[in-house]
Amino acid sequence: MESIRSRARQQLPSVMLTLLSIVQAIALESFWSNALELNLSLSPTLLNITAWLLSIVTLLLIVLIWLVSVSLVMRFEWTPSVTDLTQPFFVGLGQLLLIEAMMPARISAWFAVLALFFMFVYFSNQGAYRRARQDPINSQFFATLQPATWRDHLPNLLYIGLLGAWAGWLYVSPGLGWISTIALLTSAVVCAGQLRSLTTFWRHSMGQVETNVATKSDE
Numbered sequence: 001m002e003s004i005r006s007r008a009r010q011q012l013p014s015v016m017l018t019l020l021s022i023v024q025a026i027a028l029e030s031f032w033s034n035a036l037e038l039n040l041s042l043s044p045t046l047l048n049i050t051a052w053l054l055s056i057v058t059l060l061l062i063v064l065i066w067l068v069s070v071s072l073v074m075r076f077e078w079t080p081s082v083t084d085l086t087q088p089f090f091v092g093l094g095q096l097l098l099i100e101a102m103m104p105a106r107i108s109a110w111f112a113v114l115a116l117f118f119m120f121v122y123f124s125n126q127g128a129y130r131r132a133r134q135d136p137i138n139s140q141f142f143a144t145l146q147p148a149t150w151r152d153h154l155p156n157l158l159y160i161g162l163l164g165a166w167a168g169w170l171y172v173s174p175g176l177g178w179i180s181t182i183a184l185l186t187s188a189v190v191c192a193g194q195l196r197s198l199t200t201f202w203r204h205s206m207g208q209v210e211t212n213v214a215t216k217s218d219e
C-alpha cells in the first residue's frame with residue numbers, strides 16, 4: 001500500500017498539470033472566439049466598457065486558475081483524493097460556462113457562474129492545503145504559518161456572497177449601470193489582489209523572502 005501511495009503522490013503533479021493544460025487550452029480558444037463576437041472597440045459607451053471589463057476579468061480568472069493550480073502542486077506533496085483528480089474537469093466546466101456568459105446581455109448569469117465557480121475553487125483548494133499541512137514533508141513551509149480560522153476565510157466568503165447579490169440584483173433589474181460597472185471593477189481588483197498574494201506566497205516558498213510574509217495559511 002505504501003508503494004501505491006508513494007506512486008500516486010509522485011504522479012499527481014504531472015497528471016494534474018497535463019489535464020489542466022488541456023482544459024486551459026480549450027478555455028482560451030473559447031475565450032478568443034467569444035471575445036471576437038463582442039466586437040470590442042475603443043468607443044467610450046457603457047456597453048463597450050462593460051464588454052471590455054467582462055473580457056479582462058474573465059481572462060484574469062483563466063490565468064489565475066492556472067497559477068493557483070501550478071503553484072499548489074509544485075510547492076507541496078500530499079496523498080491525492082478523488083476530489084483532486086476530478087477538479088480539472090469541474091474547473092474546465094466552470095470556465096466554459098463563465099466564457100459563454102461573457103456578454104453584457106448575460107451579465108447576471110456571468111456573476112452567478114462566477115460566484116459558484118469561485119466557491120468551488122476556493123473550497124477545493126482549502127482541502128488540498130489541509131491535506132498538504134498534514135503531510136510531514138511540507139512541515140518546513142507550514143511551520144511558520146498558523147492554521148487559518150473561519151475569520152480568515154470571511155473575506156472570501158463575503159466576496160462570494162457579494163457576487164451572488166450582484167447576480168440577483170442584475171437579474172431583477174436588467175440593464176447596465178453603475179452597479180454592473182462597480183461590480184466588474186471590484187472583481188478585477190480582487191483578481192489582481194489574488195495574483196499579488198499568490199506571487200508573495202510563491203516567493204516565500206522558494207526562499208526568496210526572508211521575512212515572514214504571512215501569518216495564516218489554509219487549514
